[in-house]
Amino acid sequence: xxxxxxxxxxxxxxxxxxxxxxxxxxxxxxxxxxxxxxxxxxxxxxxxxxxxxxxxxxxxxxxxxxxxxxxxxxxxxxxxxxxxxxxxxxxxxxxxxxxxxxxxxxxxxxxxxxxxxxxxxxxxxxxxxxxxxxxxxxxxxxxxxxxxxxxxxxxxxxxxxxxxxxxxxxxxxxxxxxxxxxxxxxxxxxxxxxxxxxxxxxxxxxxxxxxxxxxxxxxxxxxxxxxxxxxxxxxxxxxxxxxxxxxxxxxxxxxxxxxxxxxxxxxxxxxxxxxxxxxxxxxxxxxxxxxxxxxxxxxxxxxxxxxxxxxxxxxxxxxxxxxxxxxxxxxxxxxxxxxxxxxxxxxxxxxxxxxxxxxxxxxxxxxxxxxxxxxxxxxxxxxxxxxxxxxxxxxxxxxxxxxxxxxxxxxxxxxxxxxxxxxxxxxxxxxxxxxxxxxxxxx
Amino acid sequence: xxxxxxxxxxxxxxxxxxxxxxxxxxxxxxxxxxxxxxxxxxxxxxxxxxxxxxxxxxxxxxxxxxxxxxxxxxxxxxxxxxxxxxxxxxxxxxxxxxxxxxxxxxxxxxxxxxxxxxxxxxxxxxxxxxxxxxxxxxxxxxxxxxxxxxxxxxxxxxxxxxxxxxxxxxxxxxxxxxxxxxxxxxxxxxxxxxxxxxxxxxxxxxxxxxxxxxxxxxxxxxxxxxxxxxxxxxxxxxxxxxxxxxxxxxxxxxxxxxxxxxxxxxxxxxxxxxxxxxxxxxxxxxxxxxxxxxxxxxxxxxxxxxxxxxxxxxxxxxxxxxxxxxxxxxxxxxxxxxxxxxx
Numbered sequence: 001x002x003x004x005x006x007x008x009x010x011x012x013x014x015x016x017x018x019x020x021x022x023x024x025x026x027x028x029x030x031x032x033x034x035x036x037x038x039x040x041x042x043x044x045x046x047x048x049x050x051x052x053x054x055x056x057x058x059x060x061x062x063x064x065x066x067x068x069x070x071x072x073x074x075x076x077x078x079x080x081x082x083x084x085x086x087x088x089x090x091x092x093x094x095x096x097x098x099x100x101x102x103x104x105x106x107x108x109x110x111x112x113x114x115x116x117x118x119x120x121x122x123x124x125x126x127x128x129x130x131x132x133x134x135x136x137x138x139x140x141x142x143x144x145x146x147x148x149x150x151x152x153x154x155x156x157x158x159x160x161x162x163x164x165x166x167x168x169x170x171x172x173x174x175x176x177x178x179x180x181x182x183x184x185x186x187x188x189x190x191x192x193x194x195x196x197x198x199x200x201x202x203x204x205x206x207x208x209x210x211x212x213x214x215x216x217x218x219x220x221x222x223x224x225x226x227x228x229x230x231x232x233x234x235x236x237x238x239x240x241x242x243x244x245x246x247x248x249x250x251x252x253x254x255x256x257x258x259x260x261x262x263x264x265x266x267x268x269x270x271x272x273x274x275x276x277x278x279x280x281x282x283x284x285x286x287x288x289x290x291x292x293x294x295x296x297x298x299x300x301x302x303x304x305x306x307x308x309x310x311x312x313x314x315x316x317x318x319x320x321x322x323x324x325x326x327x328x329x330x331x332x333x334x335x336x337x338x339x340x341x342x343x344x345x346x347x348x349x350x351x352x353x354x355x356x357x358x359x360x361x362x363x364x365x366x367x368x369x370x371x372x373x374x375x376x377x378x379x380x381x382x383x384x385x386x387x388x389x390x391x392x393x394x395x396x397x398x399x400x401x402x403x404x405x406x407x408x409x410x411x412x413x414x415x416x417x418x419x420x421x422x423x424x425x426x427x428x429x430x431x432x433x434x435x436x437x438x439x440x441x442x443x
Numbered sequence: 444x445x446x447x448x449x450x451x452x453x454x455x456x457x458x459x460x461x462x463x464x465x466x467x468x469x470x471x472x473x474x475x476x477x478x479x480x481x482x483x484x485x486x487x488x489x490x491x492x493x494x495x496x497x498x499x500x501x502x503x504x505x506x507x508x509x510x511x512x513x514x515x516x517x518x519x520x521x522x523x524x525x526x527x528x529x530x531x532x533x534x535x536x537x538x539x540x541x542x543x544x545x546x547x548x549x550x551x552x553x554x555x556x557x558x559x560x561x562x563x564x565x566x567x568x569x570x571x572x573x574x575x576x577x578x579x580x581x582x583x584x585x586x587x588x589x590x591x592x593x594x595x596x597x598x599x600x601x602x603x604x605x606x607x608x609x610x611x612x613x614x615x616x617x618x619x620x621x622x623x624x625x626x627x628x629x630x631x632x633x634x635x636x637x638x639x640x641x642x643x644x645x646x647x648x649x650x651x652x653x654x655x656x657x658x659x660x661x662x663x664x665x666x667x668x669x670x671x672x673x674x675x676x677x678x679x680x681x682x683x684x685x686x687x688x689x690x691x692x693x694x695x696x697x698x699x700x701x702x703x704x705x706x707x708x709x710x711x712x713x714x715x716x717x718x719x720x721x722x723x724x725x726x727x728x729x730x731x732x733x734x735x736x737x738x739x740x741x742x743x744x745x746x747x748x749x750x751x752x753x754x755x756x757x758x759x760x761x762x763x764x765x766x767x768x769x770x771x772x773x774x775x776x777x778x779x780x781x782x783x784x785x786x
Contacts, residue, residue: 022557039553054552086554115555138555176556203560207552250556267566273649284551297551354552 001067006096007128010103016133019111020083024283032319033328034081035285039088039297042070042098043289044395046090047119049153052142052180052221054213054298055395057090064289065309067097073287074104076314082285084111084135088297090289091116093125099132106133115140115178118164119157126164126171136174138205139165143185144192151184151221165199178205178252182221186231189238197245204242206235207252208368212298212358212391212398219387219401225367226382226408232261232370239264253278254352258344259370278353278363281324288395293317295324298354300396303428326428327353336435337365337403337422338372358398359385361424362436367403381419382408388424400424400439566594570670571648573625582628583668584619591617591665599625606656610641628671631701645670652694662692662700673698678743678767678780681721690716691724696774709758709783712736730784732761743767746781755783762786 022037043064046057065073077085085105092098092114105112114129115138129137141161142151148158168175177196179185185192189206196204208223209215215222223231235249239261242249251265256275263273270276280286281295291309294300306321318324332345339350349364350356356366367373367383376382384404391397403422407413425436568574568581575581575596586593603624604610613620616632616639623629623641632639645652645661652661654672663670676682676689676699683689683699690700700717707719710733716724719740726741728734744751744764751764767773767780 019558021559022554037551037554039551084554084558086551088553111558113555113558115553136556136558136560174558176560178552178555203556205555210552248556248560250560252552254552268560280551284554286551297553 001096003096003099003124003128006099007131009100010128010132013107016106017109019106019135020109021111022084022283033282035077035318036081036083036283037086037279038077038082038084038285038287039086040073040287041088041090041289041297042092042101043095044090045094046117047094047154048091048117048157050117050151050214051153051218052151052182052209052213052215054210054215055090055300056213056393056397057395060090061289061395063291065291067100069291069309070097070101071104073291073309073314074101074108074110076309077105077285078108078110080315080318082110084113086138087112087114089116091119093121093129099128102129102132102134106135111135113138116164117152117157117161118168119152119154119160121164121167123167123171126167126173129168130171130173134173136176137168138176138178139168140178140180141192141196142180142182143188144195147184147188151180151182162195162199165201169200175201176203176205176250177201178207178250180207180209181231181255182209182215182223183227184221186223186227186234189234190241193238193241193245193247197247202246203248203250205250205252206238207255208355210254210298210352210355210358211401212354212396216358216397216399217390219385222385223368224384225369225373226384228368228370228373229377232259235265236261252352254355254368257348257351257369257371259374261370274347275351276347277349278327278351280353281327285318293321293324295327296354298396299357301394301429303357303432304396322432326432330433333434335364336425338367338376339365339369340435342372344371357428359401360403360422361400361427361439362431363428364435365403365422365425376405377408380408380412381405566667568594568596570594570644570668571646571652580625582619582621583617583665583670585617591669593666594668595619597621603627604629604641606641606643608641610639612637612639630671630673643672645672660692660696660698661694662698664693673700675699677776678722678724679745683721688717688719688721695768697777707740709740709742710734711740713738713740724782726782726784730762730782731759732785733759742783744781744783745779747779751781758783 024036041055043060044055044057045060049058087098087101093116102112112134113136114134118139139161141158142148145158149155165175179192181189193204209221211222239249248268249265250269253275256262258274262275266275267273284295284297286294286297288294288300292305293307293309293314294304295306296304304323306323307317330349332340335345335350339345342348351366351369353363355368356363367385384406385401386404388400388402390399402424404418405420406418407416423438426439431437570581570583573581578599579596580599581594582597583591583594585591597619600622604622605624606627610622610629612618612629612632615637616629616634621629626644626646627641628644629639630642643655645654645663647653649663649667652663652670654661656672658675659672660675661670662673674683676697678689678697681689686702687699688702689697692698702717702721707713707723709723710731712735713719713725719725723740723742725738728737728739730741731739742755742758744755746764746766755762755764762783763786764781765784765786767782768777773780
């Protein structure tokens with residue numbers, strides 16, 4: 001469908017309903033929780049070649065949903081209580097019917113947002129999105145120009161992203177930004193913050209690059225857990241600067257946990273201003289372009305996909321699929337390693353599932369944690385990760401890493417080597433619940 | 444009634460789970476909040492089983508709070524009845540996730556910031572810290588013209604009024620600009636005259652809020668923007684002033700607030716406890732057998748009254764008088780507070 005054709009089909013309406021939000025409105029009691037935030041990959045087609053892309057986007061998925069199927073799925077999302085739908089890709093705007101989907105989401109009473117790299121987000125596309133009723137657009141900018149273009153695999157991508165911000169703002173859209181923190185971008189955060197502020201950005205999401213999809217194949221860009229204390233010192237400075245700039249920082253759910261900055265960073269996001277565990281399958285719903293339904297937008301495969309919308313209703317999958325119930329059912333018994341004995345184990349439960357599972361094979365032990373890094377440092381220890389094997393090359397797949405505990409002191413580290421090594425564990429396909437066990441070749 | 448734990452890493456005083464907290468009053472709009480814990484003691488057991496007779500209720504359409512146990516629909520599902528099945532299905536789990544994340548913003552890598560993040564409707568200063576420059580005070584205000592949903596530094600009156608004294612506002616009762624002193628705000632403002640009475644704002648911290656005057660309780664609501672000390676009351680006595688209702692607060696205590704509604708009879712739809720008639724509160728539809736909305740008003744009852752169940756049944760055949768608080772966790776003098784609900 002051409003953009004002009006899609007815009008012709010966009011009926012002019014005087015006023016769209018006041019949109020619902022992603023905010024949790026009701027405590028889960030009884031059957032299943034209500035999914036408030038749906039993250040929907042409407043196509044895997046993409047105009048960039050990101051070396052850290054979790055979904056390994058590029059070409060469209062085989063069997064992507066038709067326009068009519070998408071519009072029906074919008075209806076089903078509202079029926080089960082979704083408040084905000086985030087369109088992602090690939091690059092969501094490459095489907096010109098995305099503006100019809102945006103309008104349908106808004107007409108159904110939900111917020112419609114989009115997260116984009118913005119490389120070819122033209123003024124015409126921006127106008128169409130605003131005309132359709134887009135509630136906000138999040139533009140992904142990973143570091144300053146050199147780092148961003150390298151990560152995106154496309155020269156000129158950084159400038160194109162800022163151009164997209166300009167187009168969107170000129171069209172009247174609410175625009176925010178998000179940035180992945182990794183070894184290429186961590187030194188860029190403060191200059192980038194100033195660039196974003198000058199571009200009119202007042203809300204900025206920060207997250208670490210997690211090792212799924214393409215990113216899992218690039219250990220050289222992943223943060224080492226022992227870098228966390230230094231990273232959070234930098235985040236503290238970013239927060240100071242944000243106050244001066246009138247910018248709000250928004251830590252994604254893999255940036256934490258429970259260190260001295262926890263309440264400062266999550267003040268706007270969480271009641272009580274602290275992380276409360278993974279919301280995937282509890283309040284967040286993920287959808288792949290072929291209609292696969294999952295709890296976590298950032299995980300895929302057999303352990304996470306609960307069913308397909310062409311075969312079952314969204315309600316049936318959300319309420320009954322075992323794969324979506326993992327985070328509803330899990331307890332401290334699913335934790336292992338350091339996290340099993342952590343002071344915050346009950347409430348944190350190993351942090352972001354989409355970050356922990358791709359690293360060590362199963363969730364429940366997450367070394368990317370400020371509290372953990374600080375506590376280990378107090379004992380003279382630090383943790384590092386090392387690639388064991390790459391993933392098979394599928395969207396949202398992952399390889400495996402091992403976790404190495406060693407002395408914080410370089411001399412002792414050199415002299416004594418690792419203190420302990422935690423090998424990857426069995427997947428949730430093999431051991432659905434519990435802490436798993438060290439994986440063997442058969443697993 | 445709060446158990447204190449000091450979070451060794453957040454550097455904050457933490458309140459552990461307060462099992463008898465129940466409702467949150469939402470002032471002007473049904474957006475309720477209450478302090479939650481940071482440490483592990485905040486989390487109830489993982490089984491999700493409820494304490495005896497306590498309720499899961501809501502304070503309004505966009506707010507929810509709870510007593511520690513919650514009424515669960517054991518084994519029930521909301522099947523569409525379409526006949527379709529999922530290969531790896533089982534009966535939907537019943538139970539309650541114990542982490543109180545009502546009013547949180549969902550989050551995901553791909554989702555980015557929530558749409559309203561850039562709108563400025565945030566807490567620009569701290570009500571408890573009163574961290575504004577000299578000559579200003581931190582005040583709740585209605586950033587979007589609706590109800591209180593943000594804080595900001597407002598100019599301090601040259602001769603400020605004290606709690607208990609008459610006060611005036613500029614630009615309406617929710618403008619955040621008034622004649623009260625630091626730590627106080629103009630309350631009950633008459634829409635025509637812009638005159639009200641100064642009341643104290645809560646002191647301490649969000650997680651450890653206190654009120655200096657005996658007989659008042661701290662109510663935190665409206666996205667943490669509003670934290671005011673209001674007169675305490677007893678829901679069975681309805682001992683508030685005229686046109687006020689005895690309404691549950693964020694701390695689990697009851698306090699007097701203006702009644703927004705006058706037509707909230709038992710079983711009628713409501714959007715918050717302050718929209719029901721005095722003597723009633725707003726509960727989830729599942730606690731009624733005849734409620735035709737998401738929430739409906741339900742009558743407080745005295746669990747020590749042997750006729751209480753019958754009186755509830757007379758209002759709704761499926762209801763009984765159910766204890767408001769978890770057994771053994773009610774504040775002194777509130778042991779007998781109950782509400783008509785499906786057991």
